[in-house]
Amino acid sequence: MNDTNPIAVQLTIDGEPIQAAPGGTVLDACRAAGIHVPTLCHDPRLEPYGACRLCVVEVEGMRGYPAACTTRVADGMVITTENEVLRGLRRTVVELLLSDHKLDCLTCDNAGACALQDVAYELGVSESPFEGERHRAAALDENPLIDRDYDKCISCGRCVRICEEVQGCSVYSSTFRGFDMLPDTPFSASLLDAGCEFCGQCVSTCPVGALSNRGQRFTGRVWELQSTETTCGYCGVGCTVTFAHKDGVITGASAPLDRGVNRGNLCAKGRYGHGFVAHPDRLTTPLLRRDGKLEPASWDEAIAAVAEGIRGVVEEKGPDAIVGLASAKCTNEENYAFQKMIRAGVGTNNVDHCARL
């Protein structure tokens, strides 16, 4: 129990006494307490923004309907997260969003993982009473990785913000005003021309199907995919990565928001560099050169061959004739073991690492 925690603030949320960390938002406090408040523009990786207005709540003593995601907790706050009025306001927001959204759920790759679908389901909004102009244009951008479909964009600004706040790249910006406001590159340039490094962070934060991974198109419905959490093999950072796969074939990579050193973030290699896994050129067994020809061998055979080679050189030329170079793709622990092997096993200090070069 945290009853004696002197720095926690005391809140009342939906009639229940709740303790929350000071400085956090009402949304943080609700989520920590397991109270569901719907959101669309919120991503824990980003600064509070308050654009979608779905998380409106009532706070005693505060005017109107503050957004939970941008309201800081204060001691003694009395918060209501759910009642008929709030439900009505949230329904209107969803109805408005659906009135300018291509309802392509039948073929959208994000169906099943779509936050807009979820809130529409939660609030029981099956159709919008509003009709009128819609945005109808997919960006013409012939890169192989990221697809931008503005028919589905809800202008939550998450792609703009993650590119600026997390990546420091600012490839996107909010363009135009009023109904015409959409995230776009400068002068609608291609992502490549706009300086994009294709980390795919924008795709990872997009709550709908407006940004999607081209390589993943029609590779499987969300509910058909299996996921396997592992550590990314590309570098020594050791990001936690979750591979989605179907029938033994990897279809995409993502990262969990709540754990790992990367907390939901991935780089271009981690997110998109998994094509080698199923590539026909990929080596799946060690090869040993016998009579000038590479032939498949077992790991025991291969390691024995390497050991024999090293031993031969050491005996003939001494241990300093050997140099060990390690890869940045190895973890710290692997690198430690490697230098130990070179120093203690081979007997030379000639050991280095590519990251130092």
Place this chain on the structure above:
Amino acid sequence: MTVAGNMTDGAMVTIRICTGSGCAMNGSLVVADRMEKAIDDAGVSASMRVVRTGCHGLCQQGPIVVVDPSGTFYPCVNEQKAARIADSLIAGDGAISEYLFREDSDSEPILAYKDIPFNRIQQRIVLRNCGVIDPESIDDAVERGAYTSLRKALETMDPEGIIEEIDASGLRGRGGAGFSTGMKWRFTRNAPGDVKYIICNADEGDPGAFMDRSIVEGDPHTVLEGMAIAALATGAQEGYVYVRAEYPLAVKRVRLAIEQARECGFLGDRVMGSDFSFAVHVREGAGAFVCGEETALMASIEGRRGMPRPRPPFPAVSGLYAKPTCINNAETLANVAWIIGNGAEAYASIGTGTSKGTKVFALTGMVRYTGLVEVPMGITVRELVFGTGGGCATSRECKAVQIGGPSGGCLPVELFDTPIEYEALARVGAIVGSGGVVVVDESTCMVDFARYFLSFTQAESCGKCVPCRVGTKRMLEIVTRITKGEGRVGDIELLERLAQDVGRTSLCGLGQTAPNPVLTTLRYFREEYEEHINERRCRAGACNELSTFVIDNELCKGCGACKKHCPALAITGEIKGMHEIDPDRCIKCGVCVGHCAFDAISRV
């Protein structure tokens, strides 16, 4: 014929010619040149001078010339009139009667500017120097007492005392929200931090509003003095004037005023030899209405896209560059020097309960006298429209007034006895707002009127939050289809629900108040919405799709003028014969009405 009035008994004759944006566009600069030349040619510059002033107020009658010390008022002066007025002044003659202001063509002329009906209930505090001084001359301003309040504050008051004085005056923000200025200053003063800012918000973007523009154009020094006093009170060292780039004259004059004030030691390092230093910069807004919202304005100064952020934190705690910032409207700041100079009590004696002092309004629309007015708080809408504004400019009945610009509300004639006070206007669904007042008569369709304001707020929404970005768009689409006669049963209810939800869920003041024109017209003119939907009828005849033009054969003389001018070739008929308008060809431009000398064409 001349009447007494210009006899000066040897005193300096001062010819004050308005060179505000309105009069300048009407040719006042030529008038000023002409008069200066006449004075030069006559060699009487020792006893007669031209002052190129800011706005006098009665913009509709511009270019305006007021001759002091008699206060003789000449409206609508052109180059030719200017020459004759100059000659009569040089000759020492009386005022030229036929050039004087008359209420109607057959009424007696009124000599002095202060005596015209437009000025009768006005009380000029904010505009005390507008139309009097040359805003490009700091000497003129100083002669009228500029910077004496700053000196008084520096030499005899401490910051707490200044704030108490402003607090006691009851001054509230004139930008729209009406927050207590004294309280805002105190919050900024009490906020921890060494670096603090003062911002003057002159990013006036409401259609039909020109209060801040006229103040900055006509008396920039009083705004700067107000900023300096605010800085002294709150502990700020730097200030920004955020003024829209569409106001080039205001930008030019405030820049010049800053330069002059710095040279005179009223701004800059060690103001008037004290320990207080205050630097002022000018930032030009790029024409976004939303940048009048304080958090968007600060984002814009910082070089970011003008988008509001939620408050708290309020600017007083974390504002420009995350430092405590006091942001006041230009008109609010223009009150400050007067209050410090004349005392809080004098200010608080004007106005009513919780609405003290005066308010500047931009009076426009179908009103006889359009222009800039400053009236004591608490007068009624009726006094403003009929007293100051002279009532409806047309032969039709006055129908309603939109107070507070696109964020304000639309009040019907029946509510014209509502006093102009923050709370009283809020109760009937309007706001004091920044002070735009648009008067309309029976030829205005209230649905179409609401549509106009909505089209403005939708286009000016920053697009950040859903209710404002999509909600005002859907509202606009519903209202538009009603005006086109395509309204459906249920549209009014849908519109009303949406308007309320947009107001309740929008992030900033723009979206929260954008539904006001719709909500107030639904409240007071609901029957017009219903007629559009149920009867496909627009009683004002303003909605094109719901009206046609017809020729009354009783009145038509068969002159053919309408046929000749019809751009759509929709009128048929022979000279001296019956004429007819083909409704299928008619584009409802109304050109025929303007060309009919017999009032035979009407809109039904």
